[in-house]
Amino acid sequence: MDTWIVTGGTRGLGRAIADFLIGSGDAVAFCARTPGEVARVEQELQARGPALGMAGSIADPAFVRGFVEQARTLGGLRGLILNAAVLPNPPLSPVVSLSADEVRRVLDINLLGALHLLQAAHPYLIRHDNPRVAAITSDAAWAGYAGWAAYGLTKAALELLVLTYGAEQADVPAVAIDPGDMDTAMHREALPEDDSNLRDPRAIAPAIAALLRRTSGVAGRWVFDGTDVSREVK
């Protein structure tokens, strides 16, 4: 049985990935900031398999170190799924009126949170014979969509961080996965009026798990195309 760390496991895509991994026989350690939600989801997951939840922010390096130490108690750490992220407030804003403080706050979570996790988990990942690191990214990392600079730049930097880590660690394949638009709290916060056919994150989680469990050809940038992940060449 492998242990996976999933950040942001209480709702949306993180919850769907945690559910799928538990349901397919692995152990999951997850975190999120809201204690009541962490306790509720921990109880639900523990009814189905080995699970551990911790409440705190990935922007806090001391919390992250403690979380990774707890995660290890579930068993050998196979993977790190860097899923937790936030939008700026307001979610969309033109570059000319961006708040530098808000950009820093979002970078602290979406980028530096991932760095803290990578650094805390690395010594344990390299003890596993088949470790994986995955970052959940977005097409906003590449497209320069109007209004999306503060969020998009954190995802562009996250991709560079994780793919560079993978280039440095030949034994730890690292991926960036763009899940596409999903019916989640984050999407509703950004685009409350959007009534397009958004995907259920539970339809995406199995493809992400299957990619991470492949035995070869894992590293790189991937996009969910509606049925599976396909490699994206930029």
Ligand SMILES: NC(=O)c1ccc[n+]([C@@H]2O[C@H](COP(=O)([O-])OP(=O)(O)OC[C@H]3O[C@@H](n4cnc5c(N)ncnc54)[C@H](OP(=O)(O)O)[C@@H]3O)[C@@H](O)[C@H]2O)c1
């Ligand atoms: N939704 C989309 O259409 C879409 C599209 C492309 C990419 N993505 C990416 O997909 C991933 C999942 O998004 P989602 O839509 O599922 O988001 P979501 O519904 O807002 O869920 C985010 C999760 O992360 C947790 N979280 C947020 N900040 C945190 C922090 N500082 N420390 C620890 N946990 C934190 C949240 O719980 P708390 O609030 O309690 O902390 C929650 O569990 C994100 O990386 C997002 O950027 C989403």
